[in-house]
Amino acid sequence: MNTQIRLQPIAIAGAGLLGRLLAWRLRLLGHDITLFEAGKLQPDGNTTRAAAFTAAGMIAPLSEAVVSDVNVYRMGQFALQRWPEWLKDLPQNDLPQHTPDLFFAKGSLLVAHPQDESELQQFESELNFVVPECRNYQRVSSRDIQNLEPDLSPHFMHGLLLQEEGHLHNREFLQQLGDELIRLGIKIRENTPVETGPQTIHTDTGVEKFDWVIDCRGLGAKNRLQKLRGVRGETLHVETSEIHLQRPVRLMHPRYQLYVVPKPANRFVIGATQIESEDRSPVTLQSSLELGSALYTLSPAFAEARIIEMDTNLRPAFMDNLPKIFCKPGLIIANGLFRHGYLLAPAVVEQVLAQIAQTQHILFPDLLQVSTPG
Ligand SMILES: Cc1cc2nc3c(=O)[nH]c(=O)nc-3n(C[C@H](O)[C@H](O)[C@H](O)COP(=O)(O)OP(=O)(O)OC[C@H]3O[C@@H](n4cnc5c(N)ncnc54)[C@H](O)[C@@H]3O)c2cc1C
Structure with a gap:
C-alpha cells in the first residue's frame, strides 16, 4: 500500500464498470471505500443491469476512432497497455477451466x-x-x-x-472483480439507490458524509446531468x-x-x-x-x-459522445463513456485517481472539466 497518500473515506455511487474499477484501484491504494449500488453487485438477467454487462467487451481504438475522434484512439492505446497490467492484480484462481484468460490482444x-x-x-x-x-x-x-x-x-x-485492438471477457471480469471487492474489505451497499453531492451521499434513510464522493451512476445520473x-x-x-x-x-x-x-x-x-x-x-x-x-x-x-x-x-452519452469528468471539492462525476466504456475506462480511472491524489497531472486534457456539470 502506498503510504505517501493521505488515506481517505471515499464513497462511490454505482457499481458498473467505472464504479467497480475505481473502488478496486482506490482500495489498492489503501483508501476506505464504500460502494453504493442501486441493484445488485452480481445481477441476474431479470433486473436492470449496468451497461457494462451488456457490452461486448471490445477494446477497439481504430474501429471506434473512425466513428468518433483521435482522442478515442489515443485513450484506446492507453487502455491496451493498462488492462493487462491491472489484470495482474486480480486473483484468477476461481476461473472455470474453459476461461484461461480474460484479456486478448489478437486484433x-x-x-x-x-x-x-x-x-x-x-x-x-x-x-x-x-x-x-x-x-x-x-x-x-x-x-x-x-x-x-x-x-x-x-x-x-x-x-x-x-x-492494435483487443477484447475482454467482460462479464467474467465484472463478476471476478465483484468477488475481489468483497475480499478486499470494501463496504458494499446493494439495493441502495443514492443521490450525490459534495462529500455527501443521500439514501432513502438519510445523509452520509465522506471526504470524497465519486458519482459513477451512468445513466442513473441523468437527473443531475441534463445533457446526458x-x-x-x-x-x-x-x-x-x-x-x-x-x-x-x-x-x-x-x-x-x-x-x-x-x-x-x-x-x-x-x-x-x-x-x-x-x-x-x-x-x-x-x-x-x-x-x-x-x-x-x-x-x-x-x-x-x-x-x-x-x-x-x-x-450513457453526452451530445459529443465523449466522456467527461467534472470536479469540484468533495465531488467527482465521471460519465458519458457511450459505446467505448472498456476502451475509455483506464484513462478515466487514472485521471480520477490523479484528482483524488491532487497531483495536478492531466493525462488527457479534453477529458477533465473543473466545473459544475450543466
Ligand atoms: C449493446 C452495448 C454494447 C457495448 N459494447 C461495448 C464494447 O464492445 N466495448 C466498450 O468499450 N464499450 C461497450 N459498451 C459501452 C459500455 O458498456 C459503457 O460505456 C459502460 O458500461 C459505461 O460504464 P459506467 O460505469 O459509466 O455505467 P454502467 O456500466 O451502466 O454502470 C452504472 C451503474 O450505476 C448504477 N446506478 C444507477 N443509478 C444509481 C443510483 N441512483 N444509485 C446507485 N447506483 C446507481 C447502475 O445500477 C449501474 O450498476 C457497450 C454498451 C452497450 C449498451
Whole structure:
C-alpha cells in the first residue's frame, strides 16, 4: 500500500464498470471505500443491469476512432497497455477451466461481402483521415482470412486486420472483480439507490458524509446531468461448438454493421444496434432478424447456433459522445463513456485517481472539466 497518500473515506455511487474499477484501484491504494449500488453487485438477467454487462467487451481504438475522434484512439492505446497490467492484480484462481484468460490482444478482423468491398475502402480512408499516424493495420487476402479465422465463410476476398485492438471477457471480469471487492474489505451497499453531492451521499434513510464522493451512476445520473442521454443497443448471445474465432470479427455492410465477439464456453456476442432511444424494452424482431441473418452470412455454420440470450441496454452519452469528468471539492462525476466504456475506462480511472491524489497531472486534457456539470 502506498503510504505517501493521505488515506481517505471515499464513497462511490454505482457499481458498473467505472464504479467497480475505481473502488478496486482506490482500495489498492489503501483508501476506505464504500460502494453504493442501486441493484445488485452480481445481477441476474431479470433486473436492470449496468451497461457494462451488456457490452461486448471490445477494446477497439481504430474501429471506434473512425466513428468518433483521435482522442478515442489515443485513450484506446492507453487502455491496451493498462488492462493487462491491472489484470495482474486480480486473483484468477476461481476461473472455470474453459476461461484461461480474460484479456486478448489478437486484433480484430474486418470483412465485407464482395459486393460491399467499397465499405472496407471507405473505412480505411476514414481511418487514415482521423488517425493519420496509424500504421498498425494490414490489408488481408482471402487466404489470409482463412488462415486467421478458418471457420469464416470462404467467399470473403479482402479484409483488414486491425492488429492494435483487443477484447475482454467482460462479464467474467465484472463478476471476478465483484468477488475481489468483497475480499478486499470494501463496504458494499446493494439495493441502495443514492443521490450525490459534495462529500455527501443521500439514501432513502438519510445523509452520509465522506471526504470524497465519486458519482459513477451512468445513466442513473441523468437527473443531475441534463445533457446526458441513453443510446439503445441490442445484442444476441449464441452458443455453438461448430465455430471457433480467435478475435472479434466485424462485417462492414452499407446498412447495418455487425460484430461477433468470441466468449468463453463456445459463446458469441453479436451486436449491436445503435438507436437514439431510451427504450429499455426487449430486442425487436427487426433487430434480431438483421443481426441473425448478417451473422449467418459470416459463416453458414452459425445456422445451428442456439440463441441463448437477447439483451438490451442504454449507453450513457453526452451530445459529443465523449466522456467527461467534472470536479469540484468533495465531488467527482465521471460519465458519458457511450459505446467505448472498456476502451475509455483506464484513462478515466487514472485521471480520477490523479484528482483524488491532487497531483495536478492531466493525462488527457479534453477529458477533465473543473466545473459544475450543466
Ligand atoms: C449493446 C452495448 C454494447 C457495448 N459494447 C461495448 C464494447 O464492445 N466495448 C466498450 O468499450 N464499450 C461497450 N459498451 C459501452 C459500455 O458498456 C459503457 O460505456 C459502460 O458500461 C459505461 O460504464 P459506467 O460505469 O459509466 O455505467 P454502467 O456500466 O451502466 O454502470 C452504472 C451503474 O450505476 C448504477 N446506478 C444507477 N443509478 C444509481 C443510483 N441512483 N444509485 C446507485 N447506483 C446507481 C447502475 O445500477 C449501474 O450498476 C457497450 C454498451 C452497450 C449498451
